Amino acid sequence: MKFDTPATTNPIDQLKVIGKPLDRIDGPLKTTGRAPYAYERHDAIPDIAYGYVVGAAIAKGRITSMDLSRAKAAPGVLAIVTAAEAGKLAKGDFNTAMLLGGPEIQHYHQAVAIVVAETFEQARAAAGLVKVDYERAKGTFDLASAKDGATKPKDGGPDSAVGDFEAAFAAAPVKLDETYTTPDQGHAMMEPHASIAAWKGDKLSLWTSNQMIAWGAGDVAKTLGVPRENVRLMSPFIGGGFGGKLFVRADAILAALGAKAAGRPVKVALTRPFMFNNTTHRPATIQRIRIGTDRAGKITAIGHESWSGDLPGGGPETAVQQTRLLYAGENRMTKTRLAVLDLPEGNAMRAPGEAPGLMALEVAVDELAEKLGIDPVEFRVLNDTQVDPEKPSRPFSQRRLNECLRTGADKFGWSRRAKPGQVRDGRWLVGMGVAAAFRNNLVMKSAARVRLETSGVVTVETDMTDIGTGSYTIIAQTAAEMMGVPLTRVNVRLGDSSFPVSAGSGGQWGANSSTAGVYAACVKLREAVAGKLGLDAAQAQFADGRVKVGNQSLPLEQAAASGPVTAEDFMEYGDLTKTHQQSTFGAHFVEVGVDADTAEIRIRRMLAVCAAGRILNPKSARSQVIGAMVMGAGAALMEELVVDKRIGFFVNHDLAGYEVPVHADIPHQEVIFLDETDPMSSPMKAKGVGELGICGVGAAVANAIYNATGVRVREYPVTLDKLLEKMPVLA
């Protein structure tokens, strides 16, 4: 099915199941520990040996020699695979560095060997006996000093320009020119990357933890040099991804190599201290923002430049993206530059681009509003645009940013916000901050297979993944709505490369795109069912487990009396994304307390107001938003992969060193969804929401800290040491 004209009324609009805050259907499995994750598939395959990965001890250079003799002789060892043993391996389409390094080493903790043994304890001990000698090469590890040598990336429209930014900025009576930095950040999902690999002849089964099944199967095949059809990926439960599991990582490839070498199924989990340097991360940015306004506060010039680094062949953090669309202004420019760094591979993390981009832009806006003496909510409202500011003929499909801001201001008590450093509650200096949330709505082709079983149960199969996003539940809701059955009569099967190829989980496109694919398949199934029942499909109503046309009403399962009825289809997209800009919007409001003595920062209240199309399940969607707000709070207050610029690695590479928020950091959170449908997005009229919640929240925290203390910090994370010297002097 192709979606190329705006949606009209369709069965989803009945909203009998869709749009309801239903409990997740996978909840009972997850809360009782019965949901099996990748490393736990004892049920799927017996006799599994254990693999343990050895990582490079240098950031850049070569392996000069490896001595495996002691490791090979260690008790229980079945096989050791290094690049020398592995034969020719290709680099996956989605990888920047090789997943098995050697002799060339591209980054710290790049995998250099897998040791397979009978038990985990034996594999781990033997891995410690692998002796590797290296020759270090000089590497580049410091973005700030590599910045001037950064170049224009090949892809992705690195530069944009409308009007004459330089002249307009120079002429602007009020202007801001500031530079902000965001650090490298880790996904730190709770389930480490893990895989079980089993070969049957030349066919590979891989139980793994991966957000994008089809990409994954393709890259496993490419890396190992086996036909794509010989690889089966299964990933029904994923313990968090946030972009860190978009791509195949070392666990999958090394499990496959280890299993081949050992002649046994092999399981591999990356250890936590290994993950931060071995896998991907969100790259650090340096961002310069220049905004000029007239005296009334109307933006006349807006410019955003961003620098980030990556390994050779890698890509930039596209932190300027939102600045092309978020505010009006006739003269505009953005620029993205990429430096070569020999740090671990940078790549997507929740809301790549916008998350760090808005951390800078929305502080700049706060600073400028203050210069103008305009309330930051009003300043944003004043500079709203209902059209793509680079191409005014192209309207937004929906844009209710102002309503998000105003609703939030009202609910949050924004009018009580005082001047910086004026509000005291006991030992706390209290402040409020606001920021706009913005994230584009992407649509991706997505397929599904639906089957009416003889029992009357509707089975949905798609390689879509549920990484905690609620895919199981909203897909079940979609099928239930379309087929007129209760949720309990829908069986959803996900994350298997033998199922039709879905949108997968990334870029907050999953919910709308994957359910639209299920919608398409259900439209076909409705036709097939009506046909079997001898009813006119165009007239048929599917409700209460029955199919009705006029006075005729037949039980749904009657269509499957002689066997299951199956339909498969996909949703693909036409030009609506070109004629209309599809984005999601929100407003974050945050109140912080800053300890007057120690400058410790604690969040007291958080509110997000979101406008993101139809909300398919307000319960799970709200969770997506609050969760993203937590991650944004972490980015604002504590998260930083610290680069040792001499040695070239992330120093704080475990969960004690890389702090992410804990319970005590997060107060009760409020989320308001504006009632909205977007007929330009898909028949679901939904848009993504999983990343919107992280967009802007960090800036709202930083702005609240400024409001509390009068101290502006432009280097994230905003930690107490950056405030301390400038804090009000104590009596």
Place this chain on the structure above:
Amino acid sequence: MAILEDLQLSRREVMATGAAVGVAAAPGAAGAAPVEPGPSLMKVSFTVNGQRQTLELDTRTTLLDALREHLKLTGSKKGCDHGQCGACTVIVDGRRINSCLSLAVMHEGDEVTTIEGLGSPEKLHPLQAAFVRHDGYQCGYCTPGQICSAKAVLDEIKAGVPSHVTADLNAKVQFSEDELRERMSGNICRCGAYSNIVAAVAEVAGGPILGKGA
């Protein structure tokens, strides 16, 4: 006050770094005995979810790996294996611990309760049901640890064990959401379901909810 400079690694130090790297991927190996001892096996018996279990284990096996890899009770999760996340939380003799930082052979005669022992999909424990109702999880990986921890937290408050946020050490410990947040802080949820988890646990705890925010 003298300032110790932020030195660049001197040439000598760079070489020292290189040399340490040179000896091994596991520098601890330097000077160790050349022959690797075989695993030391030991028998251990303990009760898991009411069932007596006897295992012969490599002494290195953690309680977590004994549960997951030997008893196939995979509800307890390995998130970090270093006591930094809480996903492995189980209840031993009535107390919550990180099962990743405990050797299985040290649990002779102990009573272990895991998430599987609290309830099943067909018969949820009240906390499990509350987590479902309040959407107190997303990816689900930290969830068993959160729930085991929550159960023990409620018992700890009842038993009068104070916490970092208890205002008066000499008064009876009062239940509050801030108490929950502090006590649950050893269980990291990267999906960020904290607000919902606290709501779920508070609902099961019943009683007055005191204290909000920082």
Place this chain on the structure above:
Amino acid sequence: MRAFTYERAKSPREAAAAVAADPTARFIAGGTNLLDLMKLEIETPARLVDVNDLKLDEITPTKDGGLRIGALVRNTDLAADKRVRKDYGVLSRALLAGASGQLRNKATTAGNLLQRTRCPYFYDTNMPCNKRTPGAGCAAIGGFTRSLAVLGASEACIATHPSDMAVALRVLDAAVETVTPDGTERSIPIAEFHRLPGQTPHVETALARGELITAVTLPKPIGGVHAYRKVRDRASYAFALVSVASVIHKDGGGRIALGGVAHKPWRVEAAESSLPRGAKAVSEGLLAGARTTTQNAFKLTLAERAIGAAVTEARG
């Protein structure tokens, strides 16, 4: 983790003898730090002597009106003990500010004292560390030092001691009781228990090989307002950037010890006479001789301000 044999000791003396006789042997009690380090092969014992059966898990009054805390008393139980809460509040507070509920349920009094540093370079075996391999060099110096020592550090090591409990014990003038393989018992004042790194940062305490901690004793209560102020980025489950253990008396006098700043709990008794004159005055003596990096210089300001907060709070 290397293979090891495991045995359960029956008496303190037997345990001490076992470990003294075997250079590859280590005691294990709670295991929350040792196993962590063994997984990374920072610790590589070939023999573990489990001391959990030694019945050292009671808190009893001493003759001179203090408390004797068994070495195996768990952090949770010590913090929750009614007598400790009433008379040694700083100790309860310090314990409750540390780690997590799960870890406190396992971690023991002796084990807490023997925790090893959280310096990230100590934790990465690819990095040179004089603590792990004497003479290897220190990767932390000139590297990421934000959390590292500003007082008492040496050219060989700038690690800090991570314990909160030990900082409270230092302010309370506790003593560490031990037994040696020949049955000799001794009491080590807490001030002498932890060492500064000097040129031998791998030697962290005053304990001899095989010497087993049996108890920690607290002198009789000293009154005053007890507080433990732990400053950290994250609100819980994090090590201190700086912590302040304080006991402040009505006359403004009292005791102060700092955590997170040195290789041992940091207390300068001579400086405490300045306490009635305020945080600035006492900090001058307490922080004298500090050597900082650009990353950790903030700890001095932070310590002074945190002391100021403690003093103000104690005055009510």
